[in-house]
Amino acid sequence: MSQETDVLVVGGGATGAGIARDLALRGVDVTLVDRGGIGSGTSGRSHGLLHSGARYAEADRVGAEECLEENEILRDIAGACIRDTGGLFVQLEADDPDYFDEKRAACEDIGIPVEELDGDEARERVPNLAEETVRAMTVPDAVIYPSRLCAANAADARNHGATVHTHAPVEGIDVDDDTVTGVEVGGDVSDTIEADYVVSATGAWAGKLAEMAGIDVEMQPNRGVMISVEYDDLEPVLNRCRDPDDGDIVVPHEGEVVLGTTSVDVDDPDEYETDQAEKERTRAECGDMLPPVEDAPEIRTWWGIRPLFAPDEQARGGRGISRGFFLLDHADDGVENMASIVGGKLTTYRQMAEAAADLACDKLGVDAESTTADERLPHVEDPAELDAVVAEFDGQGPTDEDVVGEATGTE
Template sequence: MAHDTTVLVLGGGSTGCGIARDLAIRGVDVTLVERGNLTGGTTGRMHGLLHSGGRYAVSDQASATECIEENEILRDIASHCVEETGGLFVQRPEDSDEYFREKLAGCRDCGIPATVLSGREAREIEPYLAEDVARAIRVPDGAVDPFRLCVANALDAERHGARVETHAEVIDLLREGDDIYGVEVRHDSGPGKRTHATPGTTEEITAEYVVNATGAWAGRIGAMADLDVAVRPSKGVMTIMNVRQVDTVINRCRPKGDADIIVPHETTAILGTTDEEVDDPDDYPEEQWEVDQMIDTLSELVPIIEDARTIRSFWGVRPLYEPPGTGTQDPTDITRDFFLLDHAERDGVGGMSSIVGGKFTTYRAMAEEIADHVCAKLGVDARCVTAEEPLPGSEDIAVLEEGMDSFGLRSPIARRSKQRLGSRAPDVLETNENEANPVICQCEGVTRAEIQDAVEQSGSDLNAVRIRTRASMGNCQGGFCCQNMANELHPRYDEETVRDALDELFQERWKGQRHALWGEQLSQAMLNYALHATTMNRDNDPANAPAQVDYAQFDGGA
């Protein structure tokens, strides 16, 4: 039987995109399907920490060792996604000396460069650290942009011939007897790039082998073929500050606990997190106390956070897993290691493996191991090169830095654009001399050329444009720029499509702001509401209203 594709990867997060890239480079014909946008599940909902491994140096040394190895690889192959911030494990007076010593020893055991700083030395690096911070361990933690990294993997997979379908939700696994041979998907707006207001279609995609890389949703996919994949989804909150109170990753040096990390991320700092098991990865409470806990507890490390402005909060769901019978009660004790479940070996059902557990920093190593496994199944003899081959955007970065071309942009904007685009900057920003390239998003310094490049990749989906460019992710949370981003869709897309795309983005931006509605951000929210409702009348737009407006009734002029 002829298949549509050799390997079908389910899930467009870091794991799925990493597997698709790895296999595609090895010459395997790959299709990837994702129900929403790339990173739409857990990948786009993490704190952006590139682990040094320090966090696991006491509790899970195998993971810690793997983290430091992958940390070094990503600095190399994904340099345009990584900011080498460094990290501190900070000890307060009430935190245990013994644990501090264990942490230091653990780092050294795992090959994680670690140095001890006095409280004063730590405050020289991070002046806003609390006065009573006793000492700290310095490690090579970093910040990573999960959106950019994931999209770069998908782009490179496509360059190597892969088909990547977003907004294609798996609605059934195709199983015949003890063999899984593909899936049925529902395309939100037909195959290819997403276009709003286009009717959906369904498609059966058959494959020689299926890889279920849907993380916290893996159990749901398994159930479609009566397979039991006991993922234990665990939610965690992250609260985004409007500026960077710190330029170094700040970890609390104590065994485990909620609200113990601050990650500087682009223009913001992200506070995290909690760890609480949930039943349904799509439907769980997002609660006030979780946000308050982030602010109150992390203020013990960085006191100015208490009164600082947050712009939104979001929750992510970890795809935790442990083998049947382990019986761990507290989700914080469940291993962060990943598991490859070969359903042929495990359940006697061939044609599919599921990947569960794992963490973002080690996505590439996971992908390599899974790709090796799939290649063995398929009899493909090709070596993994993803540890050496830079991702699109991280190629020839030295050449870019030498050139320092500002592409006709004012220097802060050019600098930000180049940080985001890396080595793709000349391709994207070198617009025709006669074409204007105004700034579309002032907060993040995103120009028309960058927006158009993202639209080219992702269709009319403005959230997909957002994750590629950071447009609408700054202080105003899209109040000033959402409609300008939507304007950029025209005339490629018609007016109704643009209107739908704008409504969807604006509502998405509101979703996270609901958890930051006090102080400056409540004022900002009111301003955004006023601009969009008062001036643009988007809340009562006659174009959306069921009843036709009788224009002749109104003032037609003096």
């Protein structure tokens, strides 16, 4: 006996859980499935930076504006999913001063609040900041705890009628007469789900899922390393003020900092080699900004896979330019009731979810607007309750495992 739903969302990361939440708030019957726990893919293995938009300001105005808008929304709705640290862009002696000036001017033009500090002021703000610091500028970056964010979205979806299945991998997609007629789901579901519309929010795995429906979605998975080390004296996020490169972000936690990251294309998001040299390079480069972290004791290391859309990467020429998101309506590929959303950033997950939900509602004839920018996520005022939801959805990822569970004593 099959299960029926209006919309099936495949992929329980931030975007997929956000889509389920958005649709449920509009009164749509939605089912969310993930092959692992909620947030177990890319979202839970990120560096956990809530972008202000400054990283992209001079290269991609639209992307920077999106980040700034979503940064402000998440501060309002996400509570303990966010830690408001502020951020600094740091120019060292080896860095191009024109790049700093261009970034600052772009930030000011967009409306990203910035304040320039000379080297002494920056070192006063951040103890142990490199002596080679020429100047810095403050930006409204912050830290995301993605395990909490994903779980809160899934919980709100469920609170509004959604069905959420973890450990439920998609094993096949049945297509008949240009329409998905059933999705074979294994694991804890072990059943066929019949949906009027299917949304793939599977990130780097979008190509694999689309192939089950006879659709070609060309992804370019890209790995990056994150290293958490002992360090308890950093408040703002540190960004190296240069063209994006390895080891140019340091993200503060309590008693730890996360060093990141690298960018290496891989063939398969499930099976890829890692490289000790990337870890060493990341430590050294981050140490150029904050010398004590280069040799600080390692707590944990993880690798994340970016869900890059190959045609966009080829057009852009690779790293260094902001990566937007793409909503692919597979009616254009001969499958009328399926879409994939790919690319993007954790910071803009809610906007991505709204776009996908808008498309699904349009296809289903549902006349309802998104309210996710105004509706506060559940449990976010009580970290213990929030972390209990993370545990319920088996949603713990490495990015924030030092934080999540502290309130419940389960860390």
